[in-house]
Amino acid sequence: MSVLIFIDTAEDGHVKKASLEAISYGAKIAEQLDTVAEGVVLGKVTGDLPSLGKYGVKKIHHVNNDALDHFDAQVDTKVIAQVAQQTGAKVIVFSNNVDGKAIAPRLSARLKAGLVSGAVALPDTSNGFTVKKNVFSGKAFANITVNTDIKIIALNPNAYQVVAGEGTAEVVTANVATEPGRVKVTHVTKSSGEVPLTEAEIVVSAGRGLKGPENWGMVEELAKTLHAATACSRPVADAHWRPHNEHVGQTGIAIAPNLYIAIGISGAIQHLAGVNRSKVIVVINKDPEAPFFKAADYGIVGDAFEIIPKFTAAVKQLKG
Amino acid sequence: MKILVCISKTPDTTAKIAFTDNNTKFDTNGVQWIINPYDEWYALVRAIELKEKDAATTIHLITVGSADAEPIIRKALALGGDEAIRVNAESHDSFYVASQIAEVAKQGGYDLVFTGKETIDYNGSSIGGMIAELLDIPYISLATKFELAGTLATITREIEGGEETCEVTLPVVVSSQKGMAEQRIPNMRGIMAARTKPLKVVEPAAADALTSVAGFGLPPAKAGVKLVPADNVEELVRLLHEEAKAI
């Protein structure tokens, strides 16, 4: 028996931050169930796998061959299923990130193992196996009971704190069969140098209150100063003021950073649906009646064009 | 070319979220039901565009739900599609729903199965992947672009901080999101035509539910906003640093 954690890597082979959260979470479940946490990683990896032991994983099964360097959920699922069987995994943990959303459901169907996707807390194992997840786009949660012998959990990014301690993981080469994939990756584009929105701890977001694309320089400057990612409301992306992959909300990307700074955004319910899991929300809006203030922790009623440069200056001063 | 589009019924995005029966059931009182936006705007419209390019394309819509899902599936038919199938079953377990869709997909020999990125009520993002596994065919999730040349699909999907484009030979299951297509409004001709399009009701295949809902809850209300005067932005930064420990 074990808890098996899928360690997700990016295209360049580096271990994603979301995987560190999944490892910390899986290690805690292993402790809860009095068993060990093991990991599985596919394809080429840059960086040091044994050092992931400090997040609580004892043994890492590395499956490395050319077929696994590009993402193909069908191929990856078959490989992970074999490792799960070899390790006698009872709980399998994924991050509910883009790759997790593709593999975890496939694995669930393959192993007939119940899946809770979008988990936000540790399972309650006192009576059965029940996991809390977000529903209604973050407006509510549900407790889902998994009724199968093997359980699969896809943990929401930023929902569980990375816990680093001591330890080194043993890395072994897993002995599994890999089939050639049917998906051929032809092109990858990454917005280079910036913080990916879904992995960012801090997000600076702006809406129609900014008036036009020419005014985003100061938003980017504030984001850079805070080492934050940038985001926007839907009308801003629709008007092509900002790229579509920055659009957050019901129909865009859902994020849950530690800090979300919303500038010149009214706070429509569809916008909130994508950001209301953020830990701290700051709203800057010239209209004191803007609905966003009801969802905010901190706020300033005032003109964005005056406040943003002062905000950047104050952060620079703080950071010395 | 045969396309199956998965259509689910969800509460309107502005619906009030409340629960009844000791927090075990969603309170449907006064709730307006809509087609799940990802299914309508992206999956269905992209399928319709493919048919507009190639008239030999057939589009079937499928929903797993009780009779009260029929107004929703008719609304979808008003946008486009040749016929609809309703699997007469109500379930909140993704695997059960996916098993029903996979069964219909197997029988119908579809080249392409489109789903939405997720349902806006359950937020599972799971059913597409499960269908693909049950059919043992490729799955491309969170697609933002879909092009077809013969049986070769070129699909762009979201990855962390970017996009990835891949090629795959049909059949394939694709989950759709923004970028795939532009929202359309049904016209009068579509609405009239939808009334007479076939809507087949089939009984569910035997399948297991792997999970069950133990209960629902609402997140704790926010304590209220702490306002800082506009001429004292330094104070906001101080609070974020010292009190919220967020920067």
Ligand SMILES: Cc1cc2nc3c(=O)[nH]c(=O)nc-3n(C[C@H](O)[C@H](O)[C@H](O)COP(=O)(O)OP(=O)(O)OC[C@H]3O[C@@H](n4cnc5c(N)ncnc54)[C@H](O)[C@@H]3O)c2cc1C
């Ligand atoms: C089904 C559906 C799905 C949707 N999905 C999304 C989604 O995913 N994401 C999303 O964002 N929206 C979504 N929307 C749209 C949403 O309802 C709102 O229309 C949108 O969020 C408004 O964007 P905004 O706040 O930027 O613009 P506005 O509502 O126009 O608000 C601009 C705000 O800026 C303030 N402002 C103006 N000038 C200044 C200034 N100088 N300084 C400071 N503040 C200023 C104003 O007081 C106002 O509050 C969806 C709508 C529907 C119907």
Ligand SMILES: Nc1ncnc2c1ncn2[C@@H]1O[C@H](COP(=O)(O)O)[C@@H](O)[C@H]1O
């Ligand atoms: N009851 C259902 N009937 C038909 N399709 C569904 C149903 N539920 C979900 N789907 C499809 O599966 C997608 C993902 O749903 P989910 O995994 O629940 O987030 C949706 O966008 C729909 O396309």
